[in-house]
Amino acid sequence: MAYSIVKDDCVNCGACEGECPVDAISEKDDARVIDADTCIDCGACVDVCPTECINPA
Numbered sequence: 001m002a003y004s005i006v007k008d009d010c011v012n013c014g015a016c017e018g019e020c021p022v023d024a025i026s027e028k029d030d031a032r033v034i035d036a037d038t039c040i041d042c043g044a045c046v047d048v049c050p051t052e053c054i055n056p057a
Helices: 015-019 044-048
Strands: 003-005 025-028 031-034 054-056
Touching: 003 031, 015 025, 015 044
Parallel strands: none
Antiparallel strands: 003 054, 025 031
């Protein structure tokens, strides 16, 4: 199961993008988004998110 970001809570800090081992996270519309097809469900992004806005899809 891939992860997703609650955009309303995302502060666009980019911490998650740097942690993703498969580059599934990118910036779009002043927030980060996770490509569900690329995400390998490792959870590395969840551990570094300061607003805890990344959740299982």
